Amino acid sequence: MPKIRCNGREIDAPANATVAAMLPPLPGPLCAMGVCMGCRVTIDGRPHQLACQTLVRDGMEVTTP
Ligand code: FES
Known part of the structure; x- marks a missing residue:
């Protein structure tokens, strides 16, 4: 199971998940x-x-706006 870091927080992500599925709600459509x-x-x-x-x-290191 991949581990990614999003805004400094470590998250266990299912294999083949998109980054978007692991993020908190984003501002745009x-x-x-x-x-x-x-x-x-x-x-x-x-x-x-x-x-x-x-x-x-x-x-992977992800930073949201
Ligand atoms: S949600 Fe990624 S481009 Fe629209």
């Missing part, structure tokens, strides 16, 4: 299809990554 851009987060220091289109990886 959420299409879950990579269209609305409402799920942008910083992943491992890279800004503007789409949480709904990114699968969790063990050790």
Whole structure:
């Protein structure tokens, strides 16, 4: 089971889950299809990554706006 860190908090994530599924509610509209851009987060220091289109990886660091 991958462990990710979200805003400094460690989370056990199911394999093959998207980052968006592991996050607290985000401010924008959420299409879950990579269209609305409402799920942008910083992943491992890279800004503007789409949480709904990114699968969790063990050790991933996620920061929400
Ligand atoms: S939820 Fe719309 S782009 Fe990710």
